[in-house]
Amino acid sequence: MTLPARAQEPGTTTTISTDGAGAVRRTVLPGGLRVITETMPTVRSAAFGIWAGVGSRDEAVADAGASHYLEHVLFKGTETRSALEISAAMDAVGGDLNAFTAKEYTCYYARVLDSDLPLAVDVVSDMVAASVNRPEDVEAERGVILEEIHMRDDDPGDLIHDEFALALYGDTPLGRPILGTEESINALGRDRIHGYYRDHYVPPNLVVSVAGNIDHDEVVGLVRRAFARHLTGDAAPAAPRVNGGPAPVAPSTRVIDKDTEQAHIVLGAAGVSRTDDRRFALGVLNAALGGGMSSRLFQEIREKRGLAYSVYSYTAQYADSGIFGVYAGCQPGKVEEVLSICRDEVAKAAAQGLDDEELERGKGQLRGAMVLGLEDTGSRMSRIGKSELVYESLLPVDDVLARIEAVTPDDVRAIAHEVLEAPQALTVIGPVGDRDFTL
Amino acid sequence: MTLPARAQEPGTTTTISTDGAGAVRRTVLPGGLRVITETMPTVRSAAFGIWAGVGSRDEAVADAGASHYLEHVLFKGTETRSALEISAAMDAVGGDLNAFTAKEYTCYYARVLDSDLPLAVDVVSDMVAASVNRPEDVEAERGVILEEIHMRDDDPGDLIHDEFALALYGDTPLGRPILGTEESINALGRDRIHGYYRDHYVPPNLVVSVAGNIDHDEVVGLVRRAFARHLTGDAAPAAPRVNGGPAPVAPSTRVIDKDTEQAHIVLGAAGVSRTDDRRFALGVLNAALGGGMSSRLFQEIREKRGLAYSVYSYTAQYADSGIFGVYAGCQPGKVEEVLSICRDEVAKAAAQGLDDEELERGKGQLRGAMVLGLEDTGSRMSRIGKSELVYESLLPVDDVLARIEAVTPDDVRAIAHEVLEAPQALTVIGPVGDRDFTL
Numbered sequence: 001m002t003l004p005a006r007a008q009e010p011g012t013t014t015t016i017s018t019d020g021a022g023a024v025r026r027t028v029l030p031g032g033l034r035v036i037t038e039t040m041p042t043v044r045s046a047a048f049g050i051w052a053g054v055g056s057r058d059e060a061v062a063d064a065g066a067s068h069y070l071e072h073v074l075f076k077g078t079e080t081r082s083a084l085e086i087s088a089a090m091d092a093v094g095g096d097l098n099a100f101t102a103k104e105y106t107c108y109y110a111r112v113l114d115s116d117l118p119l120a121v122d123v124v125s126d127m128v129a130a131s132v133n134r135p136e137d138v139e140a141e142r143g144v145i146l147e148e149i150h151m152r153d154d155d156p157g158d159l160i161h162d163e164f165a166l167a168l169y170g171d172t173p174l175g176r177p178i179l180g181t182e183e184s185i186n187a188l189g190r191d192r193i194h195g196y197y198r199d200h201y202v203p204p205n206l207v208v209s210v211a212g213n214i215d216h217d218e219v220v221g222l223v224r225r226a227f228a229r230h231l232t233g234d235a236a237p238a239a240p241r242v243n244g245g246p247a248p249v250a251p252s253t254r255v256i257d258k259d260t261e262q263a264h265i266v267l268g269a270a271g272v273s274r275t276d277d278r279r280f281a282l283g284v285l286n287a288a289l290g291g292g293m294s295s296r297l298f299q300e301i302r303e304k305r306g307l308a309y310s311v312y313s314y315t316a317q318y319a320d321s322g323i324f325g326v327y328a329g330c331q332p333g334k335v336e337e338v339l340s341i342c343r344d345e346v347a348k349a350a351a352q353g354l355d356d357e358e359l360e361r362g363k364g365q366l367r368g369a370m371v372l373g374l375e376d377t378g379s380r381m382s383r384i385g386k387s388e389l390v391y392e393s394l395l396p397v398d399d400v401l402a403r404i405e406a407v408t409p410d411d412v413r414a415i416a417h418e419v420l421e422a423p424q425a426l427t428v429i430g431p432v433g434d435r436d437f438t439l
Numbered sequence: 440m441t442l443p444a445r446a447q448e449p450g451t452t453t454t455i456s457t458d459g460a461g462a463v464r465r466t467v468l469p470g471g472l473r474v475i476t477e478t479m480p481t482v483r484s485a486a487f488g489i490w491a492g493v494g495s496r497d498e499a500v501a502d503a504g505a506s507h508y509l510e511h512v513l514f515k516g517t518e519t520r521s522a523l524e525i526s527a528a529m530d531a532v533g534g535d536l537n538a539f540t541a542k543e544y545t546c547y548y549a550r551v552l553d554s555d556l557p558l559a560v561d562v563v564s565d566m567v568a569a570s571v572n573r574p575e576d577v578e579a580e581r582g583v584i585l586e587e588i589h590m591r592d593d594d595p596g597d598l599i600h601d602e603f604a605l606a607l608y609g610d611t612p613l614g615r616p617i618l619g620t621e622e623s624i625n626a627l628g629r630d631r632i633h634g635y636y637r638d639h640y641v642p643p644n645l646v647v648s649v650a651g652n653i654d655h656d657e658v659v660g661l662v663r664r665a666f667a668r669h670l671t672g673d674a675a676p677a678a679p680r681v682n683g684g685p686a687p688v689a690p691s692t693r694v695i696d697k698d699t700e701q702a703h704i705v706l707g708a709a710g711v712s713r714t715d716d717r718r719f720a721l722g723v724l725n726a727a728l729g730g731g732m733s734s735r736l737f738q739e740i741r742e743k744r745g746l747a748y749s750v751y752s753y754t755a756q757y758a759d760s761g762i763f764g765v766y767a768g769c770q771p772g773k774v775e776e777v778l779s780i781c782r783d784e785v786a787k788a789a790a791q792g793l794d795d796e797e798l799e800r801g802k803g804q805l806r807g808a809m810v811l812g813l814e815d816t817g818s819r820m821s822r823i824g825k826s827e828l829v830y831e832s833l834l835p836v837d838d839v840l841a842r843i844e845a846v847t848p849d850d851v852r853a854i855a856h857e858v859l860e861a862p863q864a865l866t867v868i869g870p871v872g873d874r875d876f877t878l
Contacts, residue, residue, distance in 0.1 A: 042481035045811055075732070076742075083742050087732030092800045094807015097732070113810060143745030150700035151748055151768055155594050259698055261589035293514070293526030293536070303515075303522050306582030309590055329590055361531040368533015371552060372484055376815055 013216070016394050024384055024394060025216040032204030032235040035223050036384045036394075038211040040377060046212030047381035048120045049109035050128045051389050053207075053238055054200040056180075057103045057173035057318075065180015066188055066196045068101040069138075069145055073193060074108065075099070076137035078130040081123070083137070089123050097124070101178055104241060104318060105389055111378055114213040118222055125226030128206070133197055135190040142185060149179050156264045156429045157310070157329060164266040164325060167254040167425040174318060203230050204238045209385025212377040240390050241319045249321070251425035253438055263332040263430030267342050268325030269422040272415070274317035274390060280366075280403045281411035282315055282324065282419060287362035288354050289313050289345065290326055294361065296345050301328060307338055319390065324419050332430045339426075339437060350420035353413035366404050370397070452655070455833050463823055463833060464655040471643030471674035474662050475823045475833075477650040479816060485651030486820035487559045488548035489567045490828050492646075492677055493639040495619075496542045496612035496757075501626070504619015505635045507540040508577075508584055508627055513547065513636075514538070515576035517569040520562075522576070528562050536563070540617055543680060543757060544828055550817055553652040557661055564665030567645070572636055574629040581624060588618050595703045595868045596749070596768060603705040603764060606693040606864040613757060642669050643677045648824025651816040679829050682759045690864035692877055702771040702869030706781050707764030708861040711854070713756035713829060719805075719842045720850035721754055721763065721858060726801035727793050728752050728784065729765055733800065735784050740767060746777055758829065763858050771869045778865075778876060789859035792852035805843050809836070 008014050013027040022039030029035065055067050076083045090097040095112040097120075108128055110120040152158050162177040169175030180188075210219050224231065249270045272279050290297040290313025301311045308328045316323040326346070330338045354362065373379045374397065387394045395403075428437055447453050452466040461478030468474065494506050515522045529536040534551040536559075547567055549559040591597050601616040608614030619627075649658050663670065688709045711718050729736040729752025740750045747767045755762040765785070769777045793801065812818045813836065826833045834842075867876055 043814055045814060084733055084738060087737075088800060091726075091731040091733040092803040094804045094809070094811060096808075096811065111811060113807060116807075140743065140745040144741055144748050147701065147746070147748040147769060150770070151596065153700045154703075154768075155596065157590065157594070261592045262586065264593075287530070292530040294523055294530040298526075299523060302583055304579065306579040307586070309583050309586040329593075330586060331589070361527060364531040365533045368552060368555075369535075370533070372533060372535065372550060375482055375484055 013220070026388070027216070027220045028237060029203070029220070029224060029227070030231045031233050032237045033206055033208065033223070033227060033231060034237050034388055035208045035210075035220050036388045037209070037214060037216045037219050038380050038384050039214060039216070040212050040380065043213050043377060044114055045111060045377050046114045046117045046120070046210060046214050047109060047111045047377035048117060048124055049107055049209045049381045049385045050124055051207040051209060051385045052106045052128070052201055053104075053205045053241065053389050054106055055102050055104045056176065056178040057243070058200070059173065062184070063188065063192060063196065064176055064184035065145070065178070066193060067106055068178050068180065069141070069185065069188055070193055070196055071099050071101045071106050071108075072141045072145060073133050073138055074127045074131045076141060077132055077134060078126045079132055080130070081126060086123055086127060089119060093119060095120060103174060103178060105386065107382075107385065109378070109381065117212070117214060117219070121219070121222040121226055125223065128201060129227050129230055131197060133190060133194040138190040138193055145179070145185050146182060149182060149185070152179060156258065156260050156262070160264045160266050160327070160427055160429050163254050163256060163429065164268065164425065164427040167252050167427045168249055168268065168270065168323065170250050170252070172248070174321065203227070204235045207385050207388045209381050209388065211380035211384065240392060243320045249423070251423040253426045254428075255432060255435070255437060256427070256429045257433055258429050258431065260430050262329040263335045263428055263432055265328050265330070265335060265339060266325050266427045267339065267424055268323055269419055269424050271315050271322030271324040271419055272317065273320050273322055275319075276322070278411065278415045279317060281407045281415045283366050284359060284362035284404070284407050285349065285354065285412050285416050286313050286315050286324065287365045288358040289349055291362070292365055296349070297326060297342065300341050300345060301338060307334055332432055335428060335430070335432060335435075335437065346420045349416050353409055353416050356409070359407070359409055359412060363404050363407060367401055370400060452659070465827070466655070466659045467676060468642070468659070468663060468666070469670045470672050471676045472645055472647065472662070472666055472670060473676050473827055474647045474649075474659050475827050476648070476653060476655045476658050477819050477823050478653060478655070479651050479819065482652050482816055483553055484550060484816050485553045485556045485559070485649060485653050486548060486550045486816035487556065487563055488546055488648045488820045488824045489563055490646040490648060490824045491545045491567070491640055492543075492644045492680065492828050493545055494541050494543045495615065495617040496682070497639070498612065501623070502631060502635065503615055503623035504584070504617070505627055505632060506545055507617050507619065508580070508624065509632055509635055510538050510540045510545050510547075511580045511584060512572050512577055512632060513566045513570045515580060516571055516573060517565045518571055519569070520565060525562055525566060528558060532558060534559060542613060542617060544825065546821075546824065548817070548820065556651075556653060556658075560658070560661040560665055564662065567640060568666050568669055570636060572629060572633040577629040577632050584618070584624050585621060588621060588624070591618060595697065595699050595701070599703045599705050599766070599866055599868050602693050602695060602868065603707065603864065603866040606691050606866045607688055607707065607709065607762065609689050609691070611687070613760065642666070643674045646824050646827045648820050648827065650819035650823065679831060680758045688760070688862070690862045692865045693867075694871060694874070694876060695866070695868045696872055697868050697870065699869050701768040702774045702867055702871055704767050704769070704774060704778060705764050705866045706778065706785075706863055707762055708858055708863050710754050710761030710763040710858055711756065712759050712761055714758075715761070717850065717854045718756060720846045720854045722805050723798060723801035723843070723846050724788065724793065724851050724855050725752050725754050725763065726804045727797040728788055730801070731804055735788070736765060736781065739780050739784060740777060746773055771871055774867060774869070774871060774874075774876065785859045788855050792848055792855050795848070798846070798848055798851060802843050802846060806840055809839060
């Protein structure tokens with residue numbers, strides 16, 4: 001059973017679904033803090049996450065990179081713990097403590113043995129709820145962030161995706177890199193970082209998600225204690241972000257001349273948003289076009305012609321937009337040939353869709369990958385936490401599988417026509433001088 | 440209970456241990472093919488792997504890269520399946536089919552839903568047992584391998600580890616890169632690749648390992664059918680490789696001037712072999728020195744000074760040698776400062792070992808990571824398959840945990856003294872011109 005998540009009153013607990021290994025339960029605490037858990041009684045571990053509904057697309061130009069910068073600073077100390085005390089507590093039990101920042105959310109998580117869950121709740125909640133963001137820590141972390149930017153710049157297979165977002169969305173919140181730029185990071189001071197923290201890390205904008213060998217009521221008790229002083233008032237949980245309709249897309253071509261061995265290519269267009277019903281059909285199309293070793297692009301570019309080691313297509317979804325992209329890394333002298341094959345395959349799929357065998361294989365691939373991906377506590381924690389933040393309600397696994405199964409050849413043809421014939425953005429990084437790769 | 444694995448007669452099955460989630464069982468089939476399984480009754484998936492006891496250190500200079508090249512070619516087709524039929528079979532069920540080549544072994548594996556195990560056994564076994572290595576496929580794959588080499592060259596954080604092996608072991612089988620070189624790959628013809636396959640992919644040199652919701656006898660039945668024509672004769676399983684005593688180490692300094700944003704550094708020395716009893720003490724030392732966020736190197740270089748984003752220490756083990764290394768990526772102008780901190784911390788640990796708190800934390804970190812890592816079928820498959828190939832017997836998880844627990848401060852001091860005061864190799868990649876980084 002799926003309940004509209006937003007209808008729930010603070011202070012109450014609801015059973016959201018009972019699919020898969022165990023029940024999914026949700027409690028809204030005073031102040032609007034949500035706790036969502038999934039029990040997996042057969043494992044001996046637990047994954048604990050806190051999701052904040054803030055990411056790089058919430059940043060003003062002057063704040064570019066602030067969400068990610070703040071994510072780093074939250075590891076630097078709380079009112080009662082130093083950075084060393086935070087990391088030592090988790091290292092001592094072999095826990096995996098980490099965080100990541102995306103365009104629309106930020107997540108802090110720890111994976112631990114089930115008996116260590118109280119420690120994980122205490123440490124991660126403390127980081128998020130009682131960060132002090134000391135000026136000297138903000139300063140020290142600036143160097144770390146700059147090195148992270150430099151590391152990204154040294155890995156063209158990573159850099160190209162940031163460049164492609166700029167090619168597709170331009171200099172907009174969705175187009176700009178999550179890491180910010182050297183200039184923006186150097187300009188961000190402690191007060192802005194701390195202000196960003198105060199503004200965004202508030203109970204209605206946070207979701208606690210836990211999966212593993214856990215008890216919902218016990219988790220809620222631990223979270224209540226850890227967030228105690230924040231659990232006041234009658235604020236309701238924040239609604240999923242809307243961002244005012246489809247993000248404008250102005251596809252362009254970016255060619256970055258760089259002294260690398262390979263040329264790295266991304267060709268793509270706007271995909272669909274994460275609430276778009278056509279996302280399942282696009283998923284099947286993506287699987288068949290470039291999602292696996294049997295896909296058209298892998299077969300044509302790698303298997304038959306040996307032109308690339310890494311070649312794949314992918315999708316990304318945001319609240320109001322999405323990406324469909326094709327990546328390949330090849331010899332600099334082969335860019336035109338590889339691009340021509342990519343464009344041919346895209347045009348063929350846009351015109352004719354998939355054959356029946358590809359359609360069934362694409363569905364099987366999505367189904368299998370989804371079910372296989374749900375065996376570890378981290379994936380389950382991510383699924384329920386992210387859903388709680390970005391969807392009106394959690395779609396049970398069986399419903400997702402049914403939606404995949406229901407995709408028809410016409411659905412695929414329609415989305416292929418729409419996405420693959422949309423204006424394309426192109427990014428090339430490599431020793432290509434000022435060569436022109438437009439059609 | 441742990442039995443000496445080599446004592447087992449072909450055609451018999453033994454229960455090796457019953458630790459963790461389920462029993463580990465081992466069958467030796469005629470011809471010397473081993474099948475080792477671990478039941479995990481609470482999962483719904485299975486990981487199936489075939490391990491070959493051959494890797495880049497078995498290559499003559501003229502064959503450099505042949506093990507890895509062959510690994511690629513095995514995906515290209517069998518007597519009855521094309522490359523597309525291999526990949527389509529696994530994509531259709533959402534299976535994760537892949538392979539990797541190391542210095543001392545090669546592994547082919549698939550992770551699938553338990554109901555798809557017969558398919559995985561059939562496909563992966565066919566790849567390994569009935570590969571045809573067609574000349575045209577070897578040719579097409581040459582381009583793919585060259586692109587894999589170029590991709591490695593474009594990622595300095597990856598390249599540096601290959602360069603470091605050369606700095607430590609020189610131009611020897613352990614020192615040379617797994618991928619080979621452009622020259623060696625261009626020189627390898629179909630006959631050499633096929634000969635390499637015929638020589639090394641023989642039943643006594645292969646181990647089948649399976650973990651998940653499986654039944655040992657059923658797996659053995661499937662493997663018998665898949666390998667049927669190879670299961671003849673009375674060859675015994677190959678003994679673990681010995682390689683004739685400690686690999687000679689001749690540490691040197693390699694400075695590679697390259698136009699990157701960061702300078703990438705690895706400083707290290709010979710560690711211990713995988714059968715060396717001191718590996719548990721070295722593991723604890725490694726955890727405390729650079730294994731986690733609370734480690735000395737992370738604290739000194741990243742947390743306090745913000746000099747690096749990525750900084751860690753690591754160990755690698757081979758049959759007769761090992762590596763202890765420290766990696767950091769930093770501004771090119773900060774290499775001397777970062778190196779100086781690394782050398783200070785290494786010297787301090789070599790002279791004084793660890794304090795009690797670090798020792799306990801290091802043990803906890805190894806214990807927790809080990810237990811957490813055993814929840815997925817892929818990790819369990821790897822543990823038993825690799826053990827079967829490289830050890831005389833499988834060390835049960837409880838025994839490993841006991842060995843970690845038994846590490847004393849004196850053990851750590853002794854191994855720290857030995858490894859950290861050994862002659863050091865150094866590799867730096869970055870825009871550093873001809874700067875001299877020797878002490």
